[in-house]
Amino acid sequence: MTSFSPECWVAQHAPNPGVSYAVTLWRVDAVPVDQFDRWNRECLGLRKALREAAESGNTKQAQLIADKLNSLNTNFSNHILSLRARAGRELTGGNDLRAVLQADKGVLGFELGNAAVWVLLQLTDERGVEQHIENWRTEAPEALGDVESILQSCSAQQADQWQQDHRAKGQKVFASEEAAQATLFRHTTVLGREATDALLPTEGKVILDATLGGGGHSELLLQCGAIVWGIDRDPTACAAARKRLEAYGSHMHVLTGCFGDARELLHNEGVGSVDGIVADLGISSPQVDTPQRGFSFLTEGPLDMRMDPQSPRCAADIINDATETEIADILHLYGEERAARAIAHRIVQQRAISPITTTTRLADIICSVLPRRSKQHPATRSFQALRIAVNDELGQLEILLKEGFSLLRSGGRFAVITFHSLEDRTVKRFFERVSKPELDRPEWPGPRPNPDYAARVITRKPITPGAEELSSNPRSRSAKLRVLEKI
Ligand SMILES: C[S@@+](CC[C@H](N)C(=O)[O-])C[C@H]1O[C@@H](n2cnc3c(N)ncnc32)[C@H](O)[C@@H]1O
Incomplete structure (x- = not known):
């Protein structure tokens, strides 16, 4: 046996x-x-x-x-x-x-x-x-x-x-609904006014908040009279937002799930289209600030990093089970880490001694390969990469852009806030793809109509936080907002 x-x-x-x-x-x-x-x-x-x-x-x-x-x-x-x-x-x-x-x-x-x-x-x-x-x-x-x-x-x-x-030991952590509500969920909304104003919310407009988090963007939209459908894959965030926004009654709807499934989630509720979508990508402050969630290399915690605590694969699974090449590819692709191969090699050596199950042990292993040379902690890029891989963040984003766009009514707007270049590049490329009336290639005799053309870009250059926001919320420093309108 x-x-x-x-x-x-x-x-x-x-x-x-x-x-x-x-x-x-x-x-x-x-x-x-x-x-x-x-x-x-x-x-x-x-x-x-x-x-x-x-x-x-x-x-x-x-x-x-x-x-x-x-x-x-x-x-x-x-x-x-x-x-x-x-x-x-x-x-x-x-x-x-x-x-x-x-x-x-x-x-x-x-x-x-x-x-x-x-x-x-x-x-x-x-x-x-x-x-x-x-x-x-x-x-x-x-x-x-x-x-x-x-x-x-x-x-x-x-x-x-x-x-x-x-x-x-890095076992999977779950929060009961009650425990989730008891947890203080404090997230400072980034580019709140800019993103919500861009959606032109008015009384009765139906808006999807694809990344509900602490409910900050949703609340600003509700204050304008919009009907908001909020999605988050983190049940803790959903419970906290539900509580925070209960005063808005039937104007606020909370759905737990992945935004890649937004279309299906909304269809199940009888919603076939929306007037606007806001997506404020990445993680919320309570996720990164709760050591047990395993997102931070600064505090000891299980190597978890799942936004949805029930999803099957956590960071420790990747670090201990993936091959050296797979780990190196993740660090290189999602963290743009130049020392990806050396770090992956050291990880594989160390896990042979004993499984790597905590955030601080992984951070120490990375520091043993990459001594600290700048203000940025050497583990920053690797932790970002792992988080993206664990939560399939770029795959989810691609689906959201495509499916979300198909949910938009004509005249509807899509506002996306990104926090790193991989996300921003994905959004920018998608916006370009659907907003160019014509396509051209050197090998073609002339431009051809773009079959995907259906939108206009509202923000030629991304909107970034102003000095006031940057000083009150340093976590907003890498935020970029891009807005698109369906025609
Ligand atoms: C930056 S926070 C949003 C904060 C929110 N806009 C506010 O102002 O309070 C991002 C949230 O998106 C959620 N999230 C990230 N990827 C997701 C996905 N693929 N599906 C659903 N939720 C996701 C995270 O769990 C997190 O709570």
Whole structure:
């Protein structure tokens, strides 16, 4: 039997003081009968001995037996988690189960295996452990229709330790809706007035805010009477914006998802076209300022960098699994890093010693190749590159430009704010492609009509932040706004 690593998820919230519970659930037939029988017999024997010791008042003996029982259960639980389920009988419906566990406010973390799931639970409302399990079983019947379970208690301190250890190992972090709302989400809107004015928002106009973030651009548009559909792939941002903009009632709609899917997301809501689109690319300040999100090389955190904490591949997956050439290509293409090959080589050497799972370790590895020579930290370009790769940012942008443009009504405007040359180049090229009436090439006898011609560029030169914005928000320094109008 081959062992494998279960998929681990850690909640953003810390446990409350008190007792937590570790629950292991597995499909009855996923574990060989003889192994189950052996564990069950030993368990029953220890439970009987524990009862007897407790009844006779022998607390020392009872404690010894309780410890034995605990370690028996921990070992068995680890064993079944590392099992690959027997052919055809694996724990199916994993996606449903993952969603159910992530939505449960009491869940502090879980490990989802092929044969079993291990859940760290804290009771936060009047429901008991059994009721939580019953709820998971009802919501994810395919995964938990027919399961055996082991239940163990642990202190808040142990639960906290588990969360910390798993975060440090770079496990995937999720935020429950409640935790997300509790998080302070502060992002200073860049080129707010310039971008919203460019969309000519008036009463009743329908505008798509493709990068909702903290809701800054949306709010300015709502203040002009527009109806706003806001999309963000980060559920934390969506929860915070929903809360911030709730006073605008039915004028504000929040959708969690990728802007590359904007067309489908809006169609599902019965919206076939819009009067304007704003896209303020990149990440928001709370994403970069939260060490657990793993975007920053300045603070220790798991090497994550996913805007959507549920997307399958985080930065640590790339750094530890991709080939040296693939890593070098990412650093070169998306970070325009000249030392890409040398950095990739050092990464591969270092990960052979132990997996690279934290932001600071990766930053140190990069610094060992590239000593600091300018004001810019040597890891800046590599971290940007990884972030772009993890979130497929340029691929998403290409789709947004194409699909977003097709959503625009004629006279509708598209405003895009970029933060680095790769994004700006992509936007500029697209704007040129749809705004040139004619195309010409040296090998053609003369210019030909451009089949994509359907727009005019409003900003011949990009709009950049003024001195006042630059001094109050240094993060706006590389912002460029380009605006297009469909004709
Ligand atoms: C710069 S922030 C937007 C800030 C917002 N305009 C404001 O003023 O508060 C960019 C946001 O876009 C989101 N984002 C980036 N790429 C995305 C994508 N492909 N799909 C959906 N959201 C995306 C990020 O999660 C982030 O919250």
